[in-house]
Amino acid sequence: MNLRSEQWFNHKSFETRFQHASAMRACGHDPESYAGKPIIGIFNSWNDLNSCNAPHKELVEYVKKGVLAAGGYPIEMHTITTAADFNKPSDLPYRNLMSMDVEEMIRSLPLDGIVLLCECDKTTPAQLMGAASCDLPTLQFAAGHRSTAYFKGKPVNYGTDLWKYMDMYKAGELTDEEMKELEKGISCSFGGCPVMGTASTMKSVSEIMGMMLPGTSDIPATDSRRKIAAEQTGKRIVDMVKEELTPSKLMTEAAFHNAIKLLAALGGSTNAVLHLTAIAGRLGIRIDLKQYQELSDDVPLIVNLQPSGLYGMDDYFHAGGLSGVIYELLPRLDGDCLTALGKPLKEVYTKKSESPDIITSLEQPFKSESGIKVLKGNLAPSGAILKLSASSKKLWKHEGKAYVFDSYEAMLEEIDSDELDVDASTVLILRNCGPSALGMPEWGEIPIPTKLLKEGIDDMVRISDARMSGTSYGTAILHASPEAAVGGNIAIVQNGDIIEVDVEQGLLHLRLSDEIIEQRRQALTPFPQRYPRGFLKMFAEHVLQADEGCDLDFLRPHNKEEARFVPPIVGRS
Incomplete structure (x- = not known):
């Protein structure tokens, strides 16, 4: 094997070799134990505020056991994490920061292969972005979803x-x-959300693109099979180093197309649109927003799973999980794309689900309409998106008067008022929550006003430049781009303006003349910079808009050649 780590430990300079061997001994690593073996960096992302990733505190030991059994040498290290429940103002900026953490540690340390321990929403895409930028053999391993709880006798x-x-x-x-x-009681164990939210969606995407071992993305956190899967992951990464099976050979353009189709079949999270675009961008692959719609036009929803259906992740796993879904979806996929086993999809996913009430078929789907619908018009010239499977079809063609919230704080102050001037036809708009304004928090599922909830109204059209939790549902039009803070037309909407929505035609229109739109644009004042220093200031100044995945502009290569990993120059530190 041509091991990258040999640049450190068999360097032509005696002084450098001596220094590195001595430093390894200081960490408890005997050179006789790792000499000539692939060194596997295991990147652990748990901390005491991230319950989703907490199982990795134990699972990492099983990954190490697998690495050792396969003839590799495991090195555990820690990165920042992205705790969606706690990171303020949003966990999205920290996705990019975590990707930089992962990338720079991979690039600068004597590692031959990588295992990335993930779960919570942004850790999975962050790790894939970092790995894509380095292109060393890499596998992800998830912590698993938490258990279903019970309340008043119901799951x-x-x-x-x-x-x-x-x-x-x-x-x-x-x-x-x-x-x-x-x-x-609702969070009754460690692990990710037990529905097809962002965590489950991104694990599924990772597996179908060959970055996670087949059959491992949906094992529950409390199931002992996850420990076995951790050991198998440790074993497999050593072989991937020998085979030189790298992310760029797995996450190909065809693999991303498969992932977009899977997103529709699962009723997956809208956040995946940002994440897939950003991961692909790190590899020099451009995904245009319209591809999310075009590639999934003939893919129905074949999973009866929350938030688009009835069941939870435990039911889904026992019904066959992702393996059963990919089997049903294969006629729409490029079956020659490689899995993490180095074998094509069509040879690996060969088992049909035996629970047709949970995992259905292309011929008899759970819902015929699914996937991401892209809406454009003068309200969002660069596009906005709607998750079809979680929305109300009766609202797909709608017009109503706008009621505008200029901030999340303003929305919270007004939304429960009995005096709020809204009815069921009103189009609620929340702005100044986009990527450069506030890091694009998950505020897009604007609450139904309390006065309407009391009238039995359970859905209405809502538009924002924010995101929405993958566990949420409703006719929420998201990621309106350009965002208000950079002068997007969502910034000029006023109360009472008529908004037209036509989902089937892909239209999102503000019924105003071009002259009035321009007058209002001229009257806009610059959005104030909220962050005077630190990473959030850097993020606000360099973040790309939602239609480009919200990565930082200086992290995106211009082409595939630029994306290839360049090893560091190794000498004395």
Whole structure:
């Protein structure tokens, strides 16, 4: 094997060799134990504020066991993490920061292969972005989803069910005491959200693109099979080093197209649009926003899974999980794309699900309409998106008066007022929440006003330049681009303006003349810079817009050749 780590440990300079061997001994690594073996960096992303990734505190030991069994040498290291529940103002900026952390540690250390321990929403894409920028043999391994809880004798899943109970509480259907009981029990184990939210979506995407071992993306966190899978991952990465099977050979343009089709079949998270675009961009592959629609036009929803359906991830796993879905979807996929085993999809995913009520078929889908619909018009010239499977078809062709919230704080102050001037036809707009304004938090599922909830209204058209949790649902039009903070036309909308939405025609229109639009644009004042220093200042100044994946402009190569990994010059540190 031509090991990259030999640049450190068999360097032509005796002084450099001596220094590195001595430094390894200081860390407890005997040169006789790792000499001539692939050194596998295991990047651990747990901390005590990220319950989703907490299982990796234990699982990492099983990955190490697999690496050792296969003849490699494991080195554990830690990166920052992205705890979606806690990172403020949003976890999206820290996706990019974490990707830089992963990339620079891979690039600068004596590593031959990489295992990335992921789970919570942004850790998975962050790691894939960093790995794509380095192109060393890499595998991801997830912590698994948390257990389904029970409330009032019924199963409840953190995420989708939480939003439903919140609406019931606001409508006066649940008491404070009942909500306290729900809060105590809805997160009843470590692990990611047990629905097809962003975490489950991105794990599925990672597996179909060959960055995670087949059959490992959907094992529950509490299932002992996840420990076995961790060991198998450790074994496999050593072989991938020998085979020189790198991310650029797995995450090809065809593989990204497969991932977009899978996104539709799963009813996956809208966040995946940002993440897939950003990961592909690191490899010099451009995904245009319209491809999310075009590639999934003939792909129905074949999974009856929250938030687009009824079941949770435990049910889905026992029904065959992602393996069963890919089997059904193969007629729409490029079956020659490689898995992490180095074998094509069509040879690996050969088992049909035996639970047709959870995993259906292309011929008899759960819902005929799925995927991401791209909407454009003078309100969002660069595009906005809608998750079809989670929206209300009755609202796909709609017009109504706008009611505008200039900030999240303003929305919170007004949304519960009985005096709010809205009805069921109103189009709610929330702005100044885009990537450069606030890091694009998950505020796009604007709450239904309390006065309307009490009238039985459970959905209405909502438009924002923000994101939405992958566990959420409703007719929420997201990622309006350009965002308000950079002068996008969503910034000029006023209360009472007529908004037209035609989902089938892909139209999002503000019914104003070009002259009035231009007058209002001329009257806009520059959006104030909220962050005077630090990474958030850097993010605001360099982030690309939503239609380009919200990566930082200086991290995106101009072409595939520029994206290839360049090893560091190794000498004395």
